[in-house]
Each structure stands twice: as structure tokens, then as C-alpha cells.
Amino acid sequence: MAEGDSYEVLEPKPENIERAADCLQEGRLVVAPSDANMGLAVDPHDIDAIDRVYKVKQRDRSKPLTLMFHDPSDWTEYGSVPDADVMNGFVEAFWPGPLNIVVNRQDVFPDELVGGMETISLACYENPTWRAFVEHAEPIAMTSANISGEADGQLVDRGMAEEHVGEAVEYIIDGGPHETTQSTTIIDLSDTSDPSVLRQGDISVSQLNDVRDCF
Incomplete structure (x- = not known):
């Protein structure tokens, strides 16, 4: 365990991850790895912590935060779409x-x-440290761990987060190097008759269309 000015850096050991999850549920903030950027995590029910x-x-x-959870099938607890078959196709193909x-x-x-807003962004990542963390604390809300507009197109690593x-x-939580080359892909399925790609990351439009040719 290393220490910063007002925070502790935790190795991704089970006892440390559980400790960080407990901290999150007490209304405090935690930085954790994701599938792209280091993320700033918060209890999605805690208005003061969100603030x-x-x-x-x-x-x-x-600009909303993203809601995250451990089991891909749990998306129905937090959101809905007009045609669930469309959603489930992408969930089965790309989550975690x-x-x-x-x-x-x-x-x-x-x-x-x-x-x-009447919509919400959902995510279920595959980073093993993230998965262990969210399993203890789910659901969590997360955004990249940087000052808005100051990442200059690069992924947020531990140094920038600190x-x-x-x-x-x-x-x-130190989760090691990123396995992706850019921020996550974002698609909008709130209207499944007119879906859209809001941001392309390592998952390409071509890969999305291989699942359902609608973009």
C-alpha cells in the first residue's frame, strides 16, 4: 500500500477491494480501473457524493454519470428499451x-x-479488478478520473488520476495497464428503431453491425 497526500493507493488484493467497496458505500469517493480510463467511482444513491x-x-x-454492475443480465433492473431483443444481442456479444x-x-x-435526463448510460466491464470491486459495491456510478476537458484525448492512467x-x-485501486487503446464505445438504444453510435472506441461500428446491422 502506498500513500498520497490525502489518499491511499491499494494493491488489487481481495481484502483491499472489499475495503474500498465499503468506503464507497459510506459516501466517499474511490478511483478504480475500468476497461479504458481510471474511473472515479461513487455510490449512485448518494446525492452528496455525486455532488x-x-x-x-x-x-x-x-452530463450524466455511467451506471455499472457485475452481471450483464442485470441491465433490466436499471433501464429499458422498446425492443429488448436488440439490447440483449449487444449485451451477449460485448458484455463484459x-x-x-x-x-x-x-x-x-x-x-x-x-x-x-430520461436516459442512463449502462456498462458492464471485463477488467478483473473492476469486476471484483463492483461485485462488492454494485451498482456503482463512474466517470473518468480527470478534470473535465483536460485529458487531451488520452486515456486516464493512475498518474493523471492522482x-x-x-x-x-x-x-x-491500482489496476495495472490499460488493455484498450481508447475510451469505450457508446451506443444509444433508448429508441431501438433508430439506434446511434455516440462514440467509437475499440469496438468498431463494423463489429456492432456484425451483431445487428442497424448503424
């Missing part, structure tokens, strides 16, 4: 993995989490 995320990131409050899917939100989280948000977090 701290927006403040430390200097993030526009109209670096794909965020925007769906219509279920009314189970505060408006502050999603900027008052520099940008270290003073605001309790723990940083």
Missing part, C-alpha cells in the same frame, strides 16, 4: 467489455446522477 464528483471534476451537471449502452432509465436513482482528483478520494 462531490461533479465539483472535483469541474463537470457540467447536464468496453461498451456503454444508453437506455431509458428506471426511476431508481436520483436525477442528479443523470443530469435530469494529479487531477487525488485530493478528493479516499483510495486509488
Whole structure:
């Protein structure tokens, strides 16, 4: 375990991951690895903690956080789409993995989490440290662990996370190097009759269309 000015860096051991998960559920913030950027994690039910995320990131409050969970099939607890077969096709093909899917939100989280929007971004990643963490703390909300607009197109690594948000977090879980080359792909399935790609990452439009030719 290493120490920063106001945080501790934890090796991804089971006891440390459980400790960080407990901390998150007490309303504090944790940095953890994901399938792309190091992420700033928060309890999605805790309005005060969500407020701290927006403040430390200097993030526009109209930009929602992403909701994350361990089991791909759990998406129905948090969102809905007009045609579930479309959603399930992408879930089965790419989750766990670096794909965020925007769906219509279920009314189970505060408006502050999603900027008052009627949709919510869902993710289920494959990074083993992330999976161990979210299994203890799920669901969690997450955003990249950097000041908004200052990543300059690069993935947020531990060094950037420490520099940008270290003073605001309790723990940083060291998850090792990224396996992806860019931020996650994001698709919008809130209207399955007119789906769209909001951002292309390592999962390409061609790969998406191999599952369902709709982009």
C-alpha cells in the first residue's frame, strides 16, 4: 500500500477491494480501473457524493454519470428499451467489455446522477479488478478520473488520476495497464428503431453491425 497526500493507493488484493467497496458505500469517493480510463467511482444513491464528483471534476451537471454492475443480465433492473431483443444481442456479444449502452432509465436513482435526463448510460466491464470491486459495491456510478476537458484525448492512467482528483478520494485501486487503446464505445438504444453510435472506441461500428446491422 502506498500513500498520497490525502489518499491511499491499494494493491488489487481481495481484502483491499472489499475495503474500498465499503468506503464507497459510506459516501466517499474511490478511483478504480475500468476497461479504458481510471474511473472515479461513487455510490449512485448518494446525492452528496455525486455532488462531490461533479465539483472535483469541474463537470457540467447536464452530463450524466455511467451506471455499472457485475452481471450483464442485470441491465433490466436499471433501464429499458422498446425492443429488448436488440439490447440483449449487444449485451451477449460485448458484455463484459468496453461498451456503454444508453437506455431509458428506471426511476431508481436520483436525477442528479443523470443530469435530469430520461436516459442512463449502462456498462458492464471485463477488467478483473473492476469486476471484483463492483461485485462488492454494485451498482456503482463512474466517470473518468480527470478534470473535465483536460485529458487531451488520452486515456486516464493512475498518474493523471492522482494529479487531477487525488485530493478528493479516499483510495486509488491500482489496476495495472490499460488493455484498450481508447475510451469505450457508446451506443444509444433508448429508441431501438433508430439506434446511434455516440462514440467509437475499440469496438468498431463494423463489429456492432456484425451483431445487428442497424448503424
